[in-house]
Amino acid sequence: MEPVKAIEMKGISKAFGSVKANEDVNLTVYNGEIHALLGENGAGKSTLVNMLSGIYMPDSGFISVYGEEVRFASPKDSIKKGIGMIHQHFKLVDVLSAQENIILGDRQGTFIKRKKLTQEIKKLSDQYGLDVNPNKKVYEMSVGEKESLEIIKVLYRGAKILIMDEPTAVLTPQETKRLFEIIRNMKEQGCAIIIITHKLNEVMEISDRVTVLRKGKSVGTVNTKEVEVQTLIEMMVGKKIDLAITKETIENKKLLLEVDGLYVMNQEKKHALTDISFSLYSSEILGVAGVAGSGQKELCETIAGLNPAEKGRIFFEGENILGKTPQEIIRLGIRMGFIPEDRLGMGLIGSMDIVDNIILKDYQNAPGLFLKRSRYYEKANRIVDKLDIQTPGIFCPVKKLSGGNIQKVLLGREIDSDPRVLITAYPVRGLDIGASLTIYDLLNEQKKKGVGILFIGEDLDVLMDLCDRVMVFCGGEMMGTVDPSQVTKEEIGWMMAGGKMKQEVRA
Amino acid sequence: MEGFLAAAVIAGTPLLFATVGELITEKAGNLNLGVEGLMVMGAVIGFLVGYRTGSPVLACLGALAAGSVGSLIFAVLTVSLRVNQVVTGLTLTIFGQGFASFVGSSVMGAVLPYSIKEFFQVIAIPGLSSIPFIGPIFFKQDIFVYFGYVVVVATSIYLYKTKKGLNLRSVGESAASADASGIPVNLYKYVHIIIGGALCALGGAYLSLVTVPVWQENIIAGRGWIAVALVIFASWNPIKALVGSYLFGGLNILGFRLQSVGIHISQYLIDMLPYAATIFIVIISTRKNKKEDMPPADLSNPYFREER
Numbered sequence: 001m002e003p004v005k006a007i008e009m010k011g012i013s014k015a016f017g018s019v020k021a022n023e024d025v026n027l028t029v030y031n032g033e034i035h036a037l038l039g040e041n042g043a044g045k046s047t048l049v050n051m052l053s054g055i056y057m058p059d060s061g062f063i064s065v066y067g068e069e070v071r072f073a074s075p076k077d078s079i080k081k082g083i084g085m086i087h088q089h090f091k092l093v094d095v096l097s098a099q100e101n102i103i104l105g106d107r108q109g110t111f112i113k114r115k116k117l118t119q120e121i122k123k124l125s126d127q128y129g130l131d132v133n134p135n136k137k138v139y140e141m142s143v144g145e146k147e148s149l150e151i152i153k154v155l156y157r158g159a160k161i162l163i164m165d166e167p168t169a170v171l172t173p174q175e176t177k178r179l180f181e182i183i184r185n186m187k188e189q190g191c192a193i194i195i196i197t198h199k200l201n202e203v204m205e206i207s208d209r210v211t212v213l214r215k216g217k218s219v220g221t222v223n224t225k226e227v228e229v230q231t232l233i234e235m236m237v238g239k240k241i242d243l244a245i246t247k248e249t250i251e252n253k254k255l256l257l258e259v260d261g262l263y264v265m266n267q268e269k270k271h272a273l274t275d276i277s278f279s280l281y282s283s284e285i286l287g288v289a290g291v292a293g294s295g296q297k298e299l300c301e302t303i304a305g306l307n308p309a310e311k312g313r314i315f316f317e318g319e320n321i322l323g324k325t326p327q328e329i330i331r332l333g334i335r336m337g338f339i340p341e342d343r344l345g346m347g348l349i350g351s352m353d354i355v356d357n358i359i360l361k362d363y364q365n366a367p368g369l370f371l372k373r374s375r376y377y378e379k380a381n382r383i384v385d386k387l388d389i390q391t392p393g394i395f396c397p398v399k400k401l402s403g404g405n406i407q408k409v410l411l412g413r414e415i416d417s418d419p420r421v422l423i424t425a426y427p428v429r430g431l432d433i434g435a436s437l438t439i440y441d442l443l444n445e446q447k448k449k450g451v452g453i454l455f456i457g458e459d460l461d462v463l464m465d466l467c468d469r470v471m472v473f474c475g476g477e478m479m480g481t482v483d484p485s486q487v488t489k490e491e492i493g494w495m496m497a498g499g500k501m502k503q504e505v506r507a
Numbered sequence: 508m509e510g511f512l513a514a515a516v517i518a519g520t521p522l523l524f525a526t527v528g529e530l531i532t533e534k535a536g537n538l539n540l541g542v543e544g545l546m547v548m549g550a551v552i553g554f555l556v557g558y559r560t561g562s563p564v565l566a567c568l569g570a571l572a573a574g575s576v577g578s579l580i581f582a583v584l585t586v587s588l589r590v591n592q593v594v595t596g597l598t599l600t601i602f603g604q605g606f607a608s609f610v611g612s613s614v615m616g617a618v619l620p621y622s623i624k625e626f627f628q629v630i631a632i633p634g635l636s637s638i639p640f641i642g643p644i645f646f647k648q649d650i651f652v653y654f655g656y657v658v659v660v661a662t663s664i665y666l667y668k669t670k671k672g673l674n675l676r677s678v679g680e681s682a683a684s685a686d687a688s689g690i691p692v693n694l695y696k697y698v699h700i701i702i703g704g705a706l707c708a709l710g711g712a713y714l715s716l717v718t719v720p721v722w723q724e725n726i727i728a729g730r731g732w733i734a735v736a737l738v739i740f741a742s743w744n745p746i747k748a749l750v751g752s753y754l755f756g757g758l759n760i761l762g763f764r765l766q767s768v769g770i771h772i773s774q775y776l777i778d779m780l781p782y783a784a785t786i787f788i789v790i791i792s793t794r795k796n797k798k799e800d801m802p803p804a805d806l807s808n809p810y811f812r813e814e815r
Contacts, residue, residue: 016813055687056813074812076689091684093677095798103670104677105688110669139798153688 003030005067006161006192007052007083012061014047018392021047025061025218027211029161029192034183036207036224037196038236040432041404042390044216045196046088049163052194053085054078065161076105081161084154088165088196090146092138099134102153124155128185143292144175151182162186163194168202169430172291173460173493180206198236198432200229212236237434245440245465248448253281255317256452257303257334257421262312264298264476272298273476276312280421280452285443287467287484288456290496295476296456300425303454304336305329316421330361333420337411337427347410350399354391355380357398358413383412387438404431408439415442422446425456440466460489474498511764512644512757516652517718519756521546523655524710525734526741526748527662532578532703533738534666535696536679538807539581540596542707543731544603548573549708550715551607554722557619563626563716570712571705577603578704579697586696589809600731611722619720627651627717651713655749658706662745675699679803682810692810707731729782736785740792742800751788755781 009027013020022044029035039045050056052063054072063070065081072078078085092101099117121134130148138146147167154162164183168176183193183206197203203210204224212219212235219235234240257280266272273295280286288296301307303314305326314322321329337347348357355376363371380394387408391401398406411427424443428436443453443466457463463470464484472479472495479495525542532539539545552573557566581599584590627649636646645656666672677685678695686692714726733755741747762777 053687074689074691075687076691079689085687087687091681091687093680093684094804095680095801096673096677100673101677104674104685105690106670110671112668112670112673137798 003032005029006031006065007194008062008064008067009048009052010062012048012051012058012063014044014051014056014059020216022051022058023216025213025216027218028221029194031160031192032187032190033208034187034193034195034206036203036210037194037213038198038200038203038210038232039213040198040236040434041430042215042402043213043236045213046165047216048213049085049165049194049196052078052083052161052163053087055085079105079157079159082159083161083163084157084159086147086150086154086162086164086167088169090150092146092149094139095137097135097137098132098141098149098152101138101149102134102156104153106157120156121152124152128152128155128182128189130182143170144172144178147171147175147179148182155186160190161192161194163196165196166198166430167195168197168199170292172458176202200232200433203232204229214238233433236432241434241437243433243437245437245462246444247466247468248444249468250283250448253283254450256280256282257454258313258315259303260313260315262299262302262314263310264295264302264307264312265310266298271310271476273302276478278471278478278481280454282420282450282452283447284468285447285453285455285466287463287470288454288473289460289463289470289492290473292458294473294496296425296473298476299473300336300423300454300456303329303334303421303423327364331365333418334423335414335417335419335421336423337414337425348398348406351397353395353397354384354389354409355394357409358383358416361413361417379416383409383416387412387442404435407431408435411439411442415446419446419451421452421454423454423456426458427455428462429458436462460492464489464492472496509640509643511760513647514760514764515757516644516648516753517756518759519753520652520655521710521713521718522730522734522737522755523749523752524658524713525707525731526737526752527658527745528574528703528706528708528710529734529738530703530741530743530745530748531662531675531699531706533743533803533806534675534679535699535703536682536803536805536808536810537582537585537696537700538592538596539578539599539700539703540593540735541577541581541599541603541704541731542596542734543727543729544600544606545574545577545704545707546603546711546714546727546731546734547607548577548603549711550726551611551722552708553712554619554715555610555614557623557716558614558617558722561620561622563623566623566716567709567712570708574705574708574711575701577708578700581704582697582700585809586693586700589811592807592809608724611724614722615724617722619716623716624720649717651717659745659749666745676803678805680805682805682808683812686810686812696810707734710734733781733785736789739802740788742792743802755784758784 005028007029009025012022012025014022025048037045047056051058054075054077070081099121102121103117118134125132130152132145132148132152167179171179187193207224209221209223210232211221214236260277262273262276263271264273290296298307302309305324309322313320316332316334355373358380359371359376377394384391384394389405389408391405398409407427414422427439447453455467467484469481470484471481472492474496479500525546529539529542549570553566553570556569557563577599581595584595585592629647629649632646636642666676674690675695678690678692682692711727715722719726737748737751740751758781761780762774765772
């Protein structure tokens with residue numbers, strides 16, 4: 001039996017101003033298949049699926065859904081055709097409850113029938129193995145719950161074609177596992193699923209077929225079973241690359257930063273950090289592992305002087321820096337690059353161009369009343385070249401760049417200032433392999449120069465490959481510090497869930 | 508005391524209409540600072556129509572039409588053309604005041620026909636008006652005041668019990684999420700900006716038709732600005748808007764009452780009270796932390812679907 005074509009896109013092109021996001025892209029997805037869309041940052045994956053969800057309109061090309069040609073003028077049209085999109089940045093209303101979010105835009109009836117709705121949601125959750133409390137407010141939810149809510153929302157509208165834009169980017173390994181079970185469940189019920197990702201292991205694990213995009217063009221579609229990871233990388237990047245992360249142990253370490261008995265409160269007046277003590281040496285990468293929200297953000301902010309500590313001390317080369325202003329701490333050479341979930345929230349100003357964002361942390365140190373912007377052109381160009389930032393130019397507003405390139409600007413700025421201590425939180429969040437490797441190389445280069453690096457990461461494999469030591473946090477407490485060569489991933493996972501490790505590792 | 512409270516309700520009624528009108532507008536994610544202008548436009552058109560036709564119903568419809576047209580200008584500029592909302596609103600206020608001076612110059616100091624005064628006479632609601640204390644304050648009023656109750660109740664049901672109301676709230680909270688859910692964002696914005704503007708104008712008409720049935724230019728006297736602050740005080744909840752409006756109605760007439768019982772405080776000081784209280788209340792009410800009491804999260808951000 002010939003499988004049913006759920007979606008067929010032919011010769012799709014879309015340009016934003018002078019940037020060609022998609023050029024002559026083809027994509028066919030069958031019913032009952034999980035189709036991965038693979039590509040580097042800025043390859044045009046999101047743009048392509050946004051045309052399926054009615055957010056963007058293609059400049060040229062054809063889209064058919066179940067064999068019928070369609071032209072979507074708005075997301076409403078797309079929903080009517082049974083297409084459900086789960087966006088990379090969740091499209092949920094924070095102050096509304098789960099069930100209110102689910103019936104947004106629903107046209108049946110005038111009044112909200114809460115009881116009936118609760119039952120319907122319960123039925124759907126059971127059918128697909130999702131776990132959502134209908135009355136919970138979105139702002140109280142974890143990212144995993146939000147993801148489940150988004151899925152129920154599209155299922156409630158009877159979507160048969162599901163599009164997920166980087167659903168695993170912000171999920172923990174356990175949440176990702178659960179998500180994959182749900183996706184397989186939906187496949188069994190006959191849904192067509194498009195999943196965007198750049199994590200190759202996920203592609204190999206979940207998908208039936210893969211379409212690879214490169215620089216806005218479709219490179220080809222292959223059956224997952226018949227393809228090697230190396231081939232996919234080549235299709236995606238256009239050349240062979242080595243995936244191994246190098247780690248060199250450097251002797252003659254000096255103590256740079258010493259945190260002693262640190263307690264920090266969060267905004268809700270609860271302890272975000274409890275009795276944290278550790279030392280950071282020069283020429284080392286000290287990893288921080290932990291489920292999101294275990295106090296990583298507060299740790300970064302406290303060291304950078306943005307957050308007051310309740311008690312404890314932080315010494316930088318023998319001097320207590322607690323109580324110093326962020327400005328003074330920056331002058332000491334402690335630099336922080338924090339990549340939040342929305343990438344822009346902290347550290348960069350979206351509407352300003354690359355040059356102005358680079359000036360942001362430096363202008364106070366330059367003499368005179370006026371900004372001499374031209375002095376920074378060279379610096380901006382150097383950062384763009386070195387990190388291979390895809391941009392129309394250094395005067396392009398940062399928010400117009402793709403997520404990965406935004407991150408490179410942020411990290412590039414911090415590295416270019418020759419820091420003594422570099423704090424990086426989630427520097428590769430949402431980055432493709434090529435860009436991630438560039439960033440690991442940059443960090444290793446800094447390490448060789450004698451910088452002490454605090455690396456807050458998500459991916460345990462990366463933490464273990466890259467870091468000299470790894471501290472494990474759970475609920476604001478330190479579970480222990482381990483030598484990655486002495487422990488397994490499972491042991492770290494166990495500590496992340498609250499298991500204490502007796503043995504401490506010295507640098 | 509009852510007399511004072513009943514008078515506070517009357518003085519609070521124009522504020523109530525304007526506050527609920529602005530509240531609906533802000534729920535759609537648009538901050539319309541043109542309330543003062545919309546009120547004065549409603550006041551002058553309501554008065555003119557009433558003066559010429561003698562029909563109270565036509566007068567009210569005229570005011571509603573004036574508010575609709577005024578806020579339609581605002582909607583075109585801020586929704587379709589995505590002009591800065593603060594600037595547009597301020598301009599609308601200045602425009603409304605100029606418009607009212609110009610149109611109203613022919614009826615300066617004129618008095619409304621008897622048919623209108625008669626229509627807006629006090630009507631005691633049988634049964635309800637005989638409840639002790641509450642009855643004389645709330646249920647021995649004119650038809651306009653009663654309509655105010657209806658507007659508050661209807662708005663509450665609409666916002667919190669209906670699907671359309673839910674859609675509206677989502678537009679104000681996150682236009683992108685609403686759009687992705689298939690809600691026609693711009694249509695919702697247009698409709699609610701216009702309804703909101705019409706209600707503001709009706710509040711203005713209450714002043715020129717009932718409270719002061721004589722046309723004078725500075726008839727609104729800053730009540731539009733108080734309404735903008737009252738929306739914050741009410742934390743975007745229509746029921747709290749009712750409480751706030753009557754409270755400020757009371758402050759408005761406090762001076763007269765104090766004088767009538769022989770307490771002499773400078774009139775200028777008394778006149779200052781509602782405005783000073785506004786500043787005070789805005790400070791207090793911005794200190795609360797509950798998510799539900801926060802302004803619509805997407806307030807005053809223009810929405811463009813293909814923005815990257």
